[in-house]
Amino acid sequence: MHLLVLLYVDDMIITGDNEVEISMLKNELSVRFEMKNLGEVGCFLSLEVEKSDQGYFISQKRYAEELLQHFGMGGSKEKATPMEPHLKLMKNEGQELKDAGKFRQLVGSLIYLTTTRPEIAYSVGVISQFMQNPRTSHLDAAKRILRYFKGTTNYDLLYKKESSFLLKGYTDPDWAGNANDRRSTSGYYFSVGSAAISWCSKKQPTVALSSTEAEYMAATMATQECVWLKHLMGDISGAVDYAVQIQCDNESAVRLAANPVFHARTKHIEVRHHYIREKVLDREIELKGISTLDQVADIFTKALGKAKF
Template structure:
């Protein structure tokens, strides 16, 4: 889940204004807790031979700088009666005079929203007095993410970021591909010629990982291509470039968060059994929705080998349950009420029965830890398992490369739209 996703859904559903602030020379506001000495700066003539300077304040370039700035900002926000979230330490909330404010911090970039514009302005003034800030107005561009807001919702995209990647790769005029990876593609760690310059591949995969903030349709290929960064080969680079060709055709796509939605939390859980052809580990994937809006997704290889597809699906359900518990706590900090039980959709009936069956047997005793956790959530009425057909399993997009028609269908179901659709009215 991204920080922007954590914040945008409540803002979108409730119509709160969202402002962006930037702190000037943030690291210089931190104090040093330990003794740090530096050589006298060039041009300072009063220093005697052998003398050094003792730092009292933080400087850019110090290892302690970012931490000390974070401590200083946290202390200041708490002095304004903000409470730091235990779910996400970059999130601060405050209830004052029946008004609710939210602050989200990324180093020296700050997002602020809430129910009272007057209190928001008061906090801006207080921050400017303490640190000096730039008020960038209503949020439009944040950490490479473009934000377009309408009366109907919020649209998040990374068009400029994608364009920069295509330009650097020399693929501005390439022929678009209909899907990120060819259907059924399984790359190898051993086949093919090693790249002369592996840093080219590593840099490209790293940029694709950041692009995943607004593009859940790339979740599987990011996980798959990320396995080969230690020893990339020519075939791996070709596959990564194929992803760029797909991005060329979907450069205007982004996540749409509709304002006309409820706050019902639900999740899709899926697994690809023995997906890895070398160690036979399975892939887990989940997609979590708040109403109609996708707020969290993930694709990850499981830590141990599953002996059956039911076991693989059940381990994926356990990971999804953990994410739901965390999201519930985060939404609680944002004063978003969640009705229980949360629906957990899976397309494997055996895994569903394991979640509901209170008995253990020899075939499932090695699953005891995961089973205890999932069943506890079911027994506490936090989670309710439900069956979904394979054709409507939205998390299927996150576990394997699909045919272009199905890939496009599931992408739309996850909330990916193009800017053309947005301008035409969603």
């Protein structure tokens, strides 16, 4: 893994990529600021970092175990997935909870766990929609996520030592998947080399009238994230001078993004969602087709069965 230090001194960005330069930077900072060397990072804000020959492992094992004990789920039965497949939670289904505060505390804790556990992003996103008036069915769904953690507390994110650090992404929606308002859920995932660096599961702001429109809206959201990541990587390690590939499993959406004329039946799509066309034509991104079976972002848009999960 290429070691890079990024420091801000007097509004200037200074980078160092070897031990000599890093030592010089530390000396420069120690003159201006009071500093203490705490050694290599091991745990920071419940994020546990472990260095190995393969690379770096990042997890929240201890935090997940504490959650299980805090909410009385330490002896519960394990589950293979964080959410029951095809589950549709309704706003008014089940009895109202007497202690809504406990539910909100649980959901808030699970949201923090998505920092290192991208596979629960969809499940946590679903239950977080019921924070205002939670019911027993919503609490059961939240507890299932804890039962999933019961057997997977040792899962980590692995950042391997790689020679190639190309930025690549995946995007996918679940068309009209929300049973309450029929809005779709967008999901995207970006990686650099072996490393997962950005992911998201979010309900779309408007109702999509077709699966193509839902895919197109999801791809636009992924494109916005991609442009931001390109700027960030440019500030840290140099300009990203290639078209970033974003994988999409809907051919109509791919053609719509590449061909400005192909819009006879999509004129109703909001102008802001055509942002992706400009980026494709400028060759900042490349929207490519992919098989649904190889779609990584599928896990951010729906509750999958055990085998596919």
